[in-house]
Amino acid sequence: MGSNLIDALFVFMLAAFIGFEVIRRVSPLLHTPLMSLTNALDAIAVTGAIIMVGEQKTTFSIVLGTLAVIAATSNVVGGFLITDRMLKMFKTSRPTKP
Amino acid sequence: MNFAANEQVIQIFYLVASALFILALKWMSSPATAERGVRAGEIGMVLAIGGTLLNHGIVDYKWIAMAVVLGTVIGIPLGLVRMTAVPQRTALSHAFGALCVTLVGIADFYLRTPKVPRFTMAVLSLEVILGALTFTGSLMAAGKLQEILPQRPLTYTGQNVVNLSLLAVAIVLAAYLVVHPSATYLFPLMAGIALVFGVLLVIPIGGADMPTVISLLNSYAGLSAAAMGFVLDSKLLIIAGALDGSSGFILSVIMSKAMNRSFTNILFGAFGKVQVTATDGAQAKPVRSATAEEAAAILAAANTVVVVPGYGMAVAQAQHKVRELYDALTRRGVEVRFAIHPVAGRMPGHMNVLLAEANIPYDRLIEMEDINAEFPQTDVALVVGANDVTNPAARTDPASPIYGMPILDVDKARTVMVIKRSMSPGFAGIDNPLYYLEKTLMLFGDAKSFLNDIVHELTGGRSGVVASGRFASNGQSPRVAATDFERAKLEIGKVI
Numbered sequence: 001m002g003s004n005l006i007d008a009l010f011v012f013m014l015a016a017f018i019g020f021e022v023i024r025r026v027s028p029l030l031h032t033p034l035m036s037l038t039n040a041l042d043a044i045a046v047t048g049a050i051i052m053v054g055e056q057k058t059t060f061s062i063v064l065g066t067l068a069v070i071a072a073t074s075n076v077v078g079g080f081l082i083t084d085r086m087l088k089m090f091k092t093s094r095p096t097k098p
Numbered sequence: 099m100n101f102a103a104n105e106q107v108i109q110i111f112y113l114v115a116s117a118l119f120i121l122a123l124k125w126m127s128s129p130a131t132a133e134r135g136v137r138a139g140e141i142g143m144v145l146a147i148g149g150t151l152l153n154h155g156i157v158d159y160k161w162i163a164m165a166v167v168l169g170t171v172i173g174i175p176l177g178l179v180r181m182t183a184v185p186q187r188t189a190l191s192h193a194f195g196a197l198c199v200t201l202v203g204i205a206d207f208y209l210r211t212p213k214v215p216r217f218t219m220a221v222l223s224l225e226v227i228l229g230a231l232t233f234t235g236s237l238m239a240a241g242k243l244q245e246i247l248p249q250r251p252l253t254y255t256g257q258n259v260v261n262l263s264l265l266a267v268a269i270v271l272a273a274y275l276v277v278h279p280s281a282t283y284l285f286p287l288m289a290g291i292a293l294v295f296g297v298l299l300v301i302p303i304g305g306a307d308m309p310t311v312i313s314l315l316n317s318y319a320g321l322s323a324a325a326m327g328f329v330l331d332s333k334l335l336i337i338a339g340a341l342d343g344s345s346g347f348i349l350s351v352i353m354s355k356a357m358n359r360s361f362t363n364i365l366f367g368a369f370g371k372v373q374v375t376a377t378d379g380a381q382a383k384p385v386r387s388a389t390a391e392e393a394a395a396i397l398a399a400a401n402t403v404v405v406v407p408g409y410g411m412a413v414a415q416a417q418h419k420v421r422e423l424y425d426a427l428t429r430r431g432v433e434v435r436f437a438i439h440p441v442a443g444r445m446p447g448h449m450n451v452l453l454a455e456a457n458i459p460y461d462r463l464i465e466m467e468d469i470n471a472e473f474p475q476t477d478v479a480l481v482v483g484a485n486d487v488t489n490p491a492a493r494t495d496p497a498s499p500i501y502g503m504p505i506l507d508v509d510k511a512r513t514v515m516v517i518k519r520s521m522s523p524g525f526a527g528i529d530n531p532l533y534y535l536e537k538t539l540m541l542f543g544d545a546k547s548f549l550n551d552i553v554h555e556l557t558g559g560r561s562g563v564v565a566s567g568r569f570a571s572n573g574q575s576p577r578v579a580a581t582d583f584e585r586a587k588l589e590i591g592k593v594i
Contacts, residue, residue, distance in 0.1 A: 012337075016344050027126075029129060032188075037123070042338055044143065045323045050153075052206070076143055077169065090450075092460055
C-alpha cells in the first residue's frame with residue numbers, strides 16, 4: 001500500500017503538469033469543445049463503476065454501480081458526439097491544402 | 099463466461115489509453131488537428147473500457163450491458179443538443195460525471211468499512227465530498243442556464259458564513275471518519291452536507307459568472323475522479339482526472355482574469371446582484387438612435403467592420419442573421435471580423451462555437467488581445483448582445499464595479515453601433531457610458547429582426563437606398579473609399 005500510494009502520487013503530479021502544459025496551448029477558439037472532450041475523457045470513471053457492478057458483491061453496490069455506469073456512459077457517448085459535431089463546424093475561409 | 103485476462107495485459111491497455119488521452123488534448127491545440135484529437139480520445143476510451151471488461155473480478159455482464167445501453171440512449175440526445183444549449187449541456191454532463199464518482203465512492207465505502215486504511219478513507223471522503231458538491235452545484239448551474247431557475251443571484255445575510263460552516267462540518271466529519279472508519283452513520287451525513295453545500299454554492303452566482311463557475315465545476319469533477327483513482331488504485335483514472343482537473347483549473351484562471359476577479363470573489367461576491375444604479379440621471383443623457391436603413395447605409399460604406407457578439411446574440415438566436423450580414427458585407431468588399439471576449443457568453447469559447455455553427459470561418463474570429471489594437475482603424479464596431487465586455491468604464495472609472503476588467507476597446511472605433519432592446523442596464527446592472535458617446539448609434543430592437551432588416555437593406559430592400567448606391571463611390575467598385583464613408587456618416591448624421 002505504502003509504495004502504491006507514493007507511485008500514485010507521482011503519477012498524479014506528472015499528469016497534472018502534463019495537463020497544464022498541454023492545455024495552456026489549446027486555442028481559445030476551442031475552449032468549448034475542449035471542455036466537452038475532457039468531460040468525455042473524465043467519464044473514464046466508468047471503468048471503476050463497471051468493475052463494481054461486475055463483481056456483484058452486494059445488492060447496494062450493484063444498484064449504485066449500475067446507476068454510475070449509466071451516468072458515465074451517457075457522458076462518454078454524449079461528450080464525444082458533441083465534441084465531434086462542434087469541431088466539424090469550425091471551417092476556415094482560407095483554401096484548404098489539397 | 100470467462101473473458102478474464104492477465105492483469106498485465108489490462109494495464110497495457112490502460113497505458114495506451116492514457117497516452118491517447120494526452121495526445122487527444124495535445125491535438126486540441128488547433129482546429130486543424132482537433133478532430134484527430136477526438137479520434138484519439140475515442141480509441142483510448144474503447145481500449146480502456148475493453149480492457150476493463152476483461153477484468154477477472156467481473157462475474158456477471160448482464161447489469162453492465164443494460165447500464166451501457168441505457169447510458170447510450172441518454173447520451174445520444176445529449177450529444178445532439180443545439181449549440182445555444184451547450185452551456186447547460188456541459189453543466190449537466192459535469193453533474194453526471196460527478197454522480198458516477200459519488201455513487202462509486204459511496205458503494206466503495208460500505209464495501210470496505212469498517213476496515214478502511216486512513217489514506218484510503220481520506221481520499222474516499224475527498225472523492226465523495228467533491229463529487230457530491232459538484233453534482234448538485236452543476237445541476238443548479240444547468241438549471242440557471244436553462245432558465246428553469248432564476249439567473250439572478252439569490253443572496254441573504256450570513257450566506258458566506260452558512261456556506262463555509264457547512265463545508266467545515268463536512269471536513270470535520272471526514273476527518274473523524276479517517277480516524278474511526280467504523281462510524282458508518284456519519285458517512286451519509288457527510289455526503290448529504292456536501293450535496294447541500296453544492297446547491298448553496300451556486301445559488302448566489304449570477305449568469306454572467308457562469309463561464310468561471312462551469313470551469314471550476316469542471317475542475318472539481320476532474321479532481322473527484324482523480325481521488326477515485328487513488329481509492330481504486332487506478333493510474334488511468336488518476337491521469338484522466340488530473341488532466342480534466344488541470345483543464346478546468348486553467349479555464350477558471352483564464353475566465354477570472356478576463357473578469358479581473360479572484361475565485362473567492364466569484365464564489366463569495368455574488369457579482370451579478372442587482373445594484374442600485376446610483377448613476378446621476380442616466381436617463382437624462384441623450385443617445386442617438388438609427389433605423390435599420392441608416393445602419394445598413396453606414397455599414398455598406400465602411401471598409402472594415404468588427405462585430406462584437408455577446409450572450410444577447412445567443413438568447414436572440416441571432417447568429418445565423420449575423421452570418422447573413424457577414425455574407426452581405428463581404429460580398430460588397432467590406433472586411434468583417436469578430437471580436438471575441440473570453441467571457442462573452444455563458445461558458446469558455448461559447449461565442450466561437452455559435453459563430454462556427456453559423457458557418458462563419460474561424461479565422462475571422464479574433465481574440466481580445468489581437469483585435470483591440472485594430473479598433474482605432476475600424477470604421478464600424480457593431481455590438482450584438484454584448485454589454486459589460488464593451489464598457490469603457492472598466493478602463494476609466496475606478497468607481498465602477500468592473501473597473502480593471504479587460505474589455506474590447508469598442509469605443510475606439512470610428513463609429514459604434516449597438517443593437518439593444520432598450521436602454522435598460524446589462525446583466526450586472528452597470529450603466530455603459532459607451533451608449534452616450536457621440537459616435538455611438540443605438541439600434542433599438544430585437545437583435546434577430548434588426549439584423550434581418552439590415553441584411554434586407556443591404557441586399558436590395560424596399561427603399562433601395564443602400565442597394566442603389568447612394569452612398570457608394572459612383573458605382574465603380576463595391577469597395578468605397580474612406581472619404582465616402584465619412585460622407586455617408588455625415589448624411590446619416592443629418593437624418594438623425
